[in-house]
Amino acid sequence: MGPDLLVEFGAADALLDAVRACRALGLRRLETFTPYPIRDVQEALALPRSRIPWLCLVGGLVGASLAYLAQWWMNGVAWPLNVGGRPLHSAPAFVPITFESGVLGAALGAVVSFLAFAGLPRLWHPVFEVEGFERASVDRFFLHVDAAEVDAPGLREALRRARALRIVEMQEGKR
Numbered sequence: 001m002g003p004d005l006l007v008e009f010g011a012a013d014a015l016l017d018a019v020r021a022c023r024a025l026g027l028r029r030l031e032t033f034t035p036y037p038i039r040d041v042q043e044a045l046a047l048p049r050s051r052i053p054w055l056c057l058v059g060g061l062v063g064a065s066l067a068y069l070a071q072w073w074m075n076g077v078a079w080p081l082n083v084g085g086r087p088l089h090s091a092p093a094f095v096p097i098t099f100e101s102g103v104l105g106a107a108l109g110a111v112v113s114f115l116a117f118a119g120l121p122r123l124w125h126p127v128f129e130v131e132g133f134e135r136a137s138v139d140r141f142f143l144h145v146d147a148a149e150v151d152a153p154g155l156r157e158a159l160r161r162a163r164a165l166r167i168v169e170m171q172e173g174k175r
Contacts (some may be wrong), residue, residue, distance in 0.1 A: 004170040005145040005152065005170070006130050007168075008052070008140055008142055008164065009142070009162070015041060015143060017031065017161075022159075027155070030045060030144065030146070032144070051113070056113070057112040059109020059112075060102045063101040063105020064102030068094055072094070075090075127142070127170065136161060143159075
């Protein structure tokens with residue numbers, strides 16, 4: 001297992017060629033840094049479908065359920081108050097709070113799951129130490145290859161054939 005590689009490209013199509021070459025070599029732990037989203041690169045990386053919508057749904061259901069149960073418990077068990085002979089458990093009266101709590105739970109589920117999957121907040125990453133990496137937000141395209149896959153035969157040659165401008169070896173833990 002060698003050090004991580006950060007490969008710099010001058011054009012999006014070169015990055016796309018490199019990603020396809022790496023995938024053809026069997027590499028799976030790749031990450032790209034580009035100044036704008038590139039749909040073809042996302043497809044070439046073969047990223048799995050996001051689980052955030054499902055966690056958003058779970059957050060919404062949990063929020064709505066907790067709100068409904070809290071209203072039922074407060075109005076029917078803890079402090080029963082007979083108002084004009086109406087039943088203590090009146091579902092239509094619970095709908096607005098249940099709905100709003102469901103929306104709040106869904107939003108919290110989406111935000112928390114996004115932060116968890118993105119690994120945020122992350123204040124430092126080894127790529128930040130590479131000179132010139134700040135151009136990833138301007139006009140350069142970078143491909144990060146995980147150390148576990150760097151020793152793949154033919155990797156460096158495939159990256160050079162894909163018009164890599166430079167290949168930087170990063171030491172894990174160096175700060």
